Amino acid sequence: MQTDSPALDAWYYDGLSSRRQPVRLGVNGGRLLLDGPDGGRDIPAAGVRVSEPHGSAPRTLRFAGGHAYCEVRQGAELDALLAALGQRDSIAVRLQSRWHWVFASLISVGLILAAGYFWGLPWGAQRIAPHVPITAMRTLSNGALAQLDKYLLKPSALPEDRRRKLQDGFREIVAANPALFASYGEHLALDFRAAPKIGPNAFALPGGQIILFDELVALEIGDAEILAILCHELGHLDKRHSIRMLIQSSVVAAVAAAWFGDVSYAISAVSAMLLNSSYSRDMEREADDYAADLLRRRGESPALLASALEKLEAAHTIRYAEKDRDEDDKEEDHADWFSSHPDTGERARRLRKSP
């Protein structure tokens, strides 16, 4: 057999019976030559269809205009024959057969998942958050606060008159902006706690409660600055940031739970999120803008929030320096304002520039 590529052995089936015959295959002048006990056949390349490879199973060569086919072992010989025949594997086969393409597809899948995580999930959460009923958020908040009270927080020791002054200021802000707080109604409240393990801090629970720590009030900080921080927390509340983060982390936790088959992971992820209230940078900026707007409406400067942020950061820097010195202090670092409120310098500059 005169061929362009080395001839190879195959099994020939007539497609009508289960009988098989050994044949030799080769290529000559762009035509497939088939040489067997029943004589030879000569098939134009366009009339040959090759099955896609599956593992190491033999591949099938079918011929146009009949039932007959050949089974051929995979390998370099078949590849050479197909090449001589001008037949190339489909793109899918070529991609599958090369590890770096497989790797590239894995990376693409990773990127798609990441895009879903970074854009799809926040997008979805932003749309769902306004529809979460306030009662559900209250239930969540009460549960979270009960946990925090049990493990981390203590009753406030602030003098009554200081508390009353701050309460009055808070109510004034709320009363001046009734439309903004319509959804929280009477649930919008300022509460006080001491938190020696956490330090100067304030945070908003998704149900509408803002918790202010004695440690923050104890700083050399004016009431106007404290109220500026409360305005920032009101921004997180009005924009429903915590519920959005909660939806996002619940989805991640639910997926992770399904993946690892562990429900406790989901629960701890949700609690950790509530405790750390780790908002995105965009959310912080949004809450800052919101606070700046509230402050301007009160006839005050957004710079109040800038200086409050700087004082908080300074207090936390000292706190950590002291912690580092004290080797025996094995206490865990819990949520602090600055793990959740990064880039103080940049934010302060932005607030001071704000008109």
Ligand SMILES: [Zn+2]
């Ligand atoms: Zn914030």
